[in-house]
Amino acid sequence: MLFGLLAPLLLFATAAIAQPSSxxxxxxxxxxxxxxxxxxxxxxxxxxxxxWQRPQSEQKDQPIKVHAKVHVYFLGAIEAQSLKFTxxxxxxxxxxDPRLAIPSGSGLDGRVGSSMxxxxxxxxxxxxVPHVYLSNERESVVMGAERKDVRITLHPDxxxxxxxxxxxxxxxxxxxxxFPFDQQxxxxxxxxxTYNSSELQLQWESTRPVTVNSELLLTEYRLIDTRxxxxxxxxxxxxxxEPTHPRxxxxxxxxxxxxxxEEDRALEENEGLRxxxxxxxxxxxxxxxxxxxxxxxxxxxxxxVAMSWVSFWLDPNxxxxxxxxxxxxxxxxxxxxxNTGSALPKVSYIKATEVWFIVCTGxxxxxxxxxxxxxxxxxxxxxxxxxxxxxxxxxKSTLTPRMARRQLQSSLSVGSELDRCTSxxxxxxxxxANQLTVHSMxxxxxxxxxxxxxxxxxDTLTSxxxxxNRLDDxxxxxxxxxxGDQSGKLEGQALPPKPSFTTMxxxxxxxxxxxxxxxxFPIAFLLFNALYWGFVWI
Numbered sequence: 001m002l003f004g005l006l007a008p009l010l011l012f013a014t015a016a017i018a019q020p021s022s023x024x025x026x027x028x029x030x031x032x033x034x035x036x037x038x039x040x041x042x043x044x045x046x047x048x049x050x051x052w053q054r055p056q057s058e059q060k061d062q063p064i065k066v067h068a069k070v071h072v073y074f075l076g077a078i079e080a081q082s083l084k085f086t087x088x089x090x091x092x093x094x095x096x097d098p099r100l101a102i103p104s105g106s107g108l109d110g111r112v113g114s115s116m117x118x119x120x121x122x123x124x125x126x127x128x129v130p131h132v133y134l135s136n137e138r139e140s141v142v143m144g145a146e147r148k149d150v151r152i153t154l155h156p157d158x159x160x161x162x163x164x165x166x167x168x169x170x171x172x173x174x175x176x177x178x179f180p181f182d183q184q185x186x187x188x189x190x191x192x193x194t195y196n197s198s199e200l201q202l203q204w205e206s207t208r209p210v211t212v213n214s215e216l217l218l219t220e221y222r223l224i225d226t227r228x229x230x231x232x233x234x235x236x237x238x239x240x241x242e243p244t245h246p247r248x249x250x251x252x253x254x255x256x257x258x259x260x261x262e263e264d265r266a267l268e269e270n271e272g273l274r275x276x277x278x279x280x281x282x283x284x285x286x287x288x289x290x291x292x293x294x295x296x297x298x299x300x301x302x303x304x305v306a307m308s309w310v311s312f313w314l315d316p317n318x319x320x321x322x323x324x325x326x327x328x329x330x331x332x333x334x335x336x337x338x339n340t341g342s343a344l345p346k347v348s349y350i351k352a353t354e355v356w357f358i359v360c361t362g363x364x365x366x367x368x369x370x371x372x373x374x375x376x377x378x379x380x381x382x383x384x385x386x387x388x389x390x391x392x393x394x395x396k397s398t399l400t401p402r403m404a405r406r407q408l409q410s411s412l413s414v415g416s417e418l419d420r421c422t423s424x425x426x427x428x429x430x431x432x433a434n435q436l437t438v439h440s441m442x443x444x445x446x447x448x449x450x451x452x453x454x455x456x457x458x459d460t461l462t463s464x465x466x467x468x469n470r471l472d473d474x475x476x477x478x479x480x481x482x483x484g485d486q487s488g489k490l491e492g493q494a495l496p497p498k499p500s501f502t503t504m505x506x507x508x509x510x511x512x513x514x515x516x517x518x519x520x521f522p523i524a525f526l527l528f529n530a531l532y533w534g535f536v537w538i
Contacts, residue, residue, distance in 0.1 A: 023047030
């Protein structure tokens with residue numbers, strides 16, 4: 001660690017020893033009579049130029065300003081699986097170095113010289129250049145076939161321009177919650193490595209800092225716009241984490257204390273090695289093209305869900321046809337979804353495609369459950385009693401048939417309450433009143449001459465003695481109406497209203513459920529589509 005701190009000092013000391021003690025100044029006449037190569041060698045001579053020293057800014061005690069500009073040639077594949085994208089860019093920097101200025105009166109206008117390829121690399125090694133790196137870089141390379149595409153340009157006033165053509169692979173942290181209707185913000189971040197913001201400040205060019213190739217076409221995305229920002233990033237030059245010594249035994253307390261004391265002293269000496277570093281950032285606003293996914297995933301899945309509804313038009317007892325249709329539709333949809341999501345990373349949150357998959361799977365599985373339900377009803381033997389023919393009573397009687405029968409029986413008993421009425425006068429011996437006899441008669445008439453109303457069919461429970469002809473005058477009869485024509489009335493008394501109910505065969509109930517499913521399933525799926533597409537496009 002101490003060697004790492006002393007290495008720059010030794011390097012500076014070696015460079016100072018190698019430099020001559022004095023260097024003759026260059027006049028305007030000499031500069032005018034020199035060739036470009038001679039002038040560049042003269043300006044970068046070690047006797048008058050130190051490439052390790054940062055140029056002085058125009059204002060004293062101010063950071064040197066480095067202006068940047070980026071031209072985007074090409075944006076390659078944006079890989080969601082590995083969260084990266086590639087780009088071919090031309091990276092340009094501009095700064096002013098007073099030590100490379102030409103004396104006035106030399107007659108040189110425009111640029112002093114420009115070196116490209118291998119000569120550009122040689123010239124860059126002779127002058128000071130800002131050390132700027134890509135903070136979200138995965139890998140990068142300076143492009144070039146025979147020579148590296150590096151260009152260094154010097155101007156008479158000391159302005160230096162550096163251009164590099166690079167191929168970079170950058171990380172892009174993506175939010176895939178709305179996939180494939182997502183929009184991504186992929187950054188390209190430039191940051192100073194050697195000098196903090198008090199010594200070097202990165203700035204974008206005032207006019208068109210980022211330009212994009214007008215013929216740029218992307219395969220899966222479209223470039224909406226580019227945004228540039230300039231910020232400062234705080235980073236420690238020396239981390240203050242507590243040291244750990246896994247190889248030391250617990251009883252080596254003296255060695256541990258000595259090492260900790262040395263590290264504490266180093267931390268105290270370098271307590272101020274925390275600074276802000278200038279950063280430039282480009283954000284490429286990209287929107288995914290959904291045409292591929294609509295045609296290859298959403299449309300086929302909609303057709304598969306609609307295909308599962310074909311079973312509602314088949315006979316409820318067509319077991320092979322409806323089973324084959326449901327299972328094949330389910331397996332085909334699962335295979336389609338697996339092929340679509342294979343190129344995506346495994347994330348902890350739910351994506352829009354997963355919501356679509358879950359709901360469509362539910363609709364297909366629901367058609368299978370509906371078939372199992374109606375087939376079970378179809379195979380029943382007994383008819384289903386209903387109070388009314390509507391959805392409420394059909395489903396209640398179908399889902400809970402025993403309970404429905406009990407409710408029907410209780411409604412019948414309540415509807416035909418046992419009425420107490422005066423029967424035909426008979427004589428009854430009260431001493432034998434504990435005997436009960438049931439009399440059946442086709443018609444009972446009350447009144448003089450038999451002109452009163454009566455029941456066409458009635459069961460009468462009476463208390464009798466030994467013979468039915470000897471009953472008391474106050475004998476009471478219990479009348480139980482029999483289903484049938486009960487339009488007759490007692491004299492002065494109306495009959496109780498008969499309960500209204502009907503029955504349906506199991507086959508009729510099964511077909512009725514199929515008919516309602518033909519309507520319910522499409523309406524529910526259309527409602528889901530309205531909510532889903534409204535969410536993903538907002």
